[in-house]
Amino acid sequence: MKKVTALLLALVMVLALCACGGNSDENPADSDFKVGFIFLHDENSTYDLNFINAAKAACENLGLTEEQYVLKTMIREDQQCYEAAAELADAGCDLIFADSFGHEDFLIQAAKEFPEVQFCHATGTQAHTAGLANFHNAFASIYEGRFLAGVAAGMKLNEMIENGEITADEAKMGYVGAKTYAEVKSGYTAFFLGARYICPSVTMEVTFTGEWYDEAAEKEAATKLISNGCVLISQHADSMGAPTACEKAGVPNVSYNGSTVDACPNTFIVSSLINWTPYFEMIITAAMNGEEIDGGADWIGSLEDGSVALTEVNEAAAAAGTVEKIAEVRALVESGELKVFDTSTFTVNGETLTSYLADVDSDPAWAPDTEVVGDGYFHESEYRSAPYFDINIDGIVLLDNV
Numbered sequence: 001m002k003k004v005t006a007l008l009l010a011l012v013m014v015l016a017l018c019a020c021g022g023n024s025d026e027n028p029a030d031s032d033f034k035v036g037f038i039f040l041h042d043e044n045s046t047y048d049l050n051f052i053n054a055a056k057a058a059c060e061n062l063g064l065t066e067e068q069y070v071l072k073t074m075i076r077e078d079q080q081c082y083e084a085a086a087e088l089a090d091a092g093c094d095l096i097f098a099d100s101f102g103h104e105d106f107l108i109q110a111a112k113e114f115p116e117v118q119f120c121h122a123t124g125t126q127a128h129t130a131g132l133a134n135f136h137n138a139f140a141s142i143y144e145g146r147f148l149a150g151v152a153a154g155m156k157l158n159e160m161i162e163n164g165e166i167t168a169d170e171a172k173m174g175y176v177g178a179k180t181y182a183e184v185k186s187g188y189t190a191f192f193l194g195a196r197y198i199c200p201s202v203t204m205e206v207t208f209t210g211e212w213y214d215e216a217a218e219k220e221a222a223t224k225l226i227s228n229g230c231v232l233i234s235q236h237a238d239s240m241g242a243p244t245a246c247e248k249a250g251v252p253n254v255s256y257n258g259s260t261v262d263a264c265p266n267t268f269i270v271s272s273l274i275n276w277t278p279y280f281e282m283i284i285t286a287a288m289n290g291e292e293i294d295g296g297a298d299w300i301g302s303l304e305d306g307s308v309a310l311t312e313v314n315e316a317a318a319a320a321g322t323v324e325k326i327a328e329v330r331a332l333v334e335s336g337e338l339k340v341f342d343t344s345t346f347t348v349n350g351e352t353l354t355s356y357l358a359d360v361d362s363d364p365a366w367a368p369d370t371e372v373v374g375d376g377y378f379h380e381s382e383y384r385s386a387p388y389f390d391i392n393i394d395g396i397v398l399l400d401n402v
Contacts, residue, residue, distance in 0.1 A: 031065075031068070032092075033064070033068060033094055033287070033288050034068050034069065034070070034091070034092050034093045034094060034095075035059070035064070035068065035069045035070075035093060035094065035095045035096070035097070035284055035287070036069070036070045036072065036085075036088030036089075036091070036093040036095070036096045036097070037051070037052075037055045037069070037070065037071050037072065037096075037097050037098075037099075038072050038075045038081060038084050038085065038088075038096065038097065038098035038099065038103060038107075039051060039052060039071065039072065039073045039074075039075060039098075039099050039100075040074075040075060040076075040077065040099060040100035040102075040103070040212065040213075041073065041074060041212075041213050041238065042073040042074055043073075044213075044239070045212075045213045045238040045239065046238050046239065046240070046255070046256065046257040046258050046260075047099075047212065047213070047238035047256075047257050048073070048099065048238070049257070049258065050257040050258055050273055050274070050276065051099045051122070051276055052071060052073075054275065054276035054277040054279075054280055055069070055071065055097075055276070055280055056071075057277045057280075058276075058277050058280035058281045058284060059280075059284070061277070061281060062281060062284055062285065062288075064284070070088060070091065070093065072084045072088070075098075075103070077100055077101070077102025077103055077106075078102075078106070079106060080106075081098060081102075081103045081106035081107060082106035082107075082109045082110050085098070085106065085107055085110035085114075085119070086110055086113065086114070089110065089113075089114040089117050093117065094117060094118065094287050094288070095117065095118045095119075095120070095283060095284060095287040096110070096117060096118070096119050096120070097119075097120045097121070097122075097280070097283070098119075098120075098121050098122070099121075099122050099123075100122070100123065100212070101123045101124060101181065101183070101386075103121060103124075104121055104124040104125070104126055107119050107121050107124075107135070108126065108130055108132065108135055111132050111134050111135040112132065114134075115133075115134055116134075117134060118134050118136070118283070118286075118287045118293065119134055119135045119136070120135075120136045120137075120138060120283050120293070121135070121136070121137055121138070122137075122138050122139060122276075123137075123139055123183060123386055124137040124386060125137065125362040125384060125386045126362050127297035127298060127384075128297040128298055128361070128384055129361050129362060130297075135297075136283075136293050136295070136296070136297060136298075136299065137297060137298050137299070137384065137385050137386060138279055138283075138295070138298070138299040138300075138301075138385055139274075139298075139299075139300060139301070139381065139385040139386050139387070140274045140279075140300060140301030140302065140307040140308050140385075141300060141301065141302050141303065141308055141380070141381055142187065142272060142273075142274050142308055143186050143187060143189075143190035143340050143341075143380055143381070143387065143389070144190070144302070144303050144308055144333050144340055145272030145273065145274075145303070145308040145309065145310060146186075146187045146188075146190040146191040146194065146272050147190045147191065147193060147194035147197075147329075147333065147340045148194060148272065148310055148326050148329060148330055148333070149191055149194065149234070149254050149270055149271065149272040149310065150190065150191040150192060150193060150194020150195040150196075150197070150198075150254075151194045151195070151197060151198055151322075151325055151326055151329050152254060152269050152270045152313065152318060152319075152322050152325075152326060153173060153191070153194070153195040153198075153199075153202075153232055153234065153252075153254050153269070154194065154195040154196065154197060154198025154199040154202065155198055155199075155318065155319040155321065155322045155325055156232060156252050156269060156317075156318060156319045156322075157171045157173075157195065157198075157199040157202055157231070157232060158198060158199050158319065159319035159320070160231060161199075165231075166231055168199075168201040169201060170229065170231065171199055171201050171202045171203070171231065172202070172203050172204065172205065172228075172229055172230050172231060173192070173195060173202060173203070173204040173205075173230055173231070173232045173233070173234065174204070174205050174206075174207070174222065174225025174226065174228065174230030174232070174233045174234075175188045175191070175192075175204055175205070175206040175207075175225075175233070175234050175235065175236070176206075176207060176209065176218050176221040176222055176225070176233065176234075176235040176236070176237050176241075176242045177206055177207065177208045177209070177235070177236050177237065178208065178209055178210070178211060178212045178213075178236055178237040178238070179208065179210070179212070180208055181390075182359075182386075182387045182388050182389055182390040183236075183386065183387045184208075184236045185387075185389060185390050185391070185392075186380060186387035186388075186389035186390070187236050187256075187387075188204070188206055188234070188236060188396070189341075189346075189389060189391070189393055189396065190340050190341070191234055191254070192204045192393075192395065192396055193340060193341070193345060193346060194329075194340075196345075196395070197329070197345075198325070202395075203395050203396070203397070204230075204395065204396045204397070205225055205228060205230060205396075205397045205398075205399055206396060206397070206398050206399065207221045207224060207225060207398075207399040207400070208221075208398075209221055209237055211237075212237065212238050213237070213238040213239050214237075214239065214241070215239035215240065215241040216241065217241070218235065218237045218239050218241030218242045218245075219241035219242065219244060219245045220241075221237075221241075221242065222235075222241065222242035222245035222246060223245050223249070224399075226245070226246075226249050226251050228399075230251075231251065231252070232251065232252045232253070232254070233245075233246050233251055233252070233253050233254075234253070234254040234255070234256070235255065235256055236256055237256075238257070240260065240263060242255075243255050243260040243263065243264045243267070243268065244263060244264065246264065246267045247263065247264040247265075247266060247267045247268075250266065250267065251267060252267050252269055252317060253267045253268055253269065254269050254270060254271065255268060255271040256271055256272060256273065257271065257273045257274075258271055258273055258311065259271055259311040259312065259314075261311075261314045265314070265316060265317075266316065266317060267317055268314045268317055269313065269314055269317050269318045269322070270310055270311055270312075270313045270314065270318065270322075270326075271310065271311045272308070272309070272310050272311075273309055273310075273311065274301065274307060274308060274309070275301075275306055275307050275308070275309045276307070278301065278305060278306055278307055279299065279301060279307060282294055282299075295385075297384075298384050298385040298386075299385055300381050300382075300385045303330065303333065303334050304334055310326065313326070339376070339377035340377075340380070341377050341378035341380055341389065342376060342377045343373060343376055343377055343378060344376065346393045346394065346395070347393065347394045348391055348392070348393055348394065349394070350394065353373055353378070353391070354373060355371065355373050356371070356372055356373045356378065356391065357369065357370060357371055357372070358370050358371075358372040358383075358388040358389075358390070359388060359390075360372070360383045360384050360388055370383055372388065378391075
């Protein structure tokens with residue numbers, strides 16, 4: 001009888017452990033926890049695909065089942081975003097994330113309606129002034145990644161000059177931008193400064209499509225830049241339009257948000273991107289445990305924590321020594337010895353920038369409010385996570401939209 005009782009007690013203990021999630025290695029996540037993700041486009045957008053891959057990786061790494069996370073794609077930057085967020089909250093999501101700048105107002109609307117749910121948003125500007133404990137912005141110092149990608153571009157330009165393919169005066173790059181927002185300006189300026197750090201004679205032309213994702217317009221924009229004499233193309237737009245135009249024309253390309261080497265093996269050099277997996281793991285863990293989200297209103301990822309990343313260099317297209325040079329410059333950036341927006345390295349209308357009021361605290365008039373130049377450099381993304389470098393510097397020519 002004692003043996004039977006002991007066996008019964010042991011069985012009860014095993015069942016209790018299983019019911020309480022005792023085998024945490026298999027599924028450490030609270031089974032009642034749910035997270036929802038809102039994406040502007042689907043996997044065809046390089047921008048959204050980068051977020052989608054990171055979301056899936058974070059959920060898998062943390063042991064969430066497929067029933068514990070929801071991915072909503074093709075959600076416009078209008079009332080549809082609020083509706084998607086409300087649906088996710090009503091479905092039991094404890095945490096909701098949206099990935100596009102224009103989603104912000106509608107996500108804030110949902111955050112006010114569902115105070116028990118945590119809302120996180122990439123590229124937004126309002127969290128630090130909205131006064132909502134459950135609304136957070138996030139971005140990363142991608143301008144540092146852009147600068148390093150520019151270093152790779154500069155290496156390629158120097159190789160082309162040394163090989164007699166172009167002269168130093170012909171070292172002109174082209175850049176396909178989506179919008180004229182600070183995020184895009186900050187990125188292309190950092191890219192240009194990285195290239196000029198290596199190739200002092202470089203200039204750049206920038207054209208804007210007016211849309212984040214428009215493959216035809218992006219291809220047309222890249223083709224236009226190439227016809228203007230641009231010998232290397234980069235982009236801040238979300239389709240394969242520019243890279244495929246470069247592959248067809250045989251023009252070197254530095255892409256964004258992921259490698260295009262499979263489709264463009266002869267022209268792809270490298271890509272910078274934000275690795276969102278660490279951030280997603282952090283916010284999911286915090287929400288699951290009922291803890292405050294790191295960074296509060298504004299979280300900013302970095303090279304050091306792996307949130308700013310570069311793909312592998314395609315050595316079939318890159319200049320010799322590119323990998324080593326990127327590593328060398330990266331060490332200088334990480335140590336703080338090299339500042340991307342060092343004001344001694346660029347001019348504005350022929351003058352060194354000594355002061356600048358940026359629009360950090362968003363308001364309807366987008367009024368400048370914060371001094372961001374000091375100690376010899378522009379302090380990008382230090383006063384909020386989203387970029388606010390919106391200056392037109394010398395050496396970069398802005399063209400009319402496509």
